[in-house]
Amino acid sequence: MLVQHDVGAGLTGAAPGTIEKNLFQEYSMRHLTRTSALVAAMVLTAATAQAQGAAGAAGRAAGQERRAAAQERRADARENLGQKLKDMTPEERKAALAQAKERREERREERLENATPEQRAWAQAMAAEGKRIQEGVKAGTLTRETAAAQLKAWREANPRPKGNGGF
16 A cells, blocks of 8 residues: 655645755755855965966066066176286286186086086086087188088087086
8 A cells, every 4th residue: 555645744744845845945056155165265266376376477577677687787897807918918918818717617627626527527528518519620620601501500409408506
């Protein structure tokens, strides 16, 4: 025997159909709450991304300003050095150029000390290739243009290894 129950008049004693309304309202509120939370999350994400983008743009602008200032300082130093060299006697000029060369060599050696073994090997191979090409130019078997092309081809074939930033 089948017994039919009136869902609306269940244990609560509510009028027929009110339980369905209450369930629908509860579902609607949950759905509204979830939707509101998702919208809030999307707005927060967009605001965060926009803020990070603005901060990144400011950082890039500051970096560009620093690079421009450094380039300007280097240009001034070159100009001042050129003027200083002109004002020096030949002996003073020779001593200043030798000192500058010595400083460059010291910086190069320091970079090599901080480099990884792969970076050191690459630098030595690069130096050997450069010397080989330079000898060809001095001997007259290579023009400067072909030498530059060969060196560029070697660099493309042998990319600089990544490392600890020492090189």
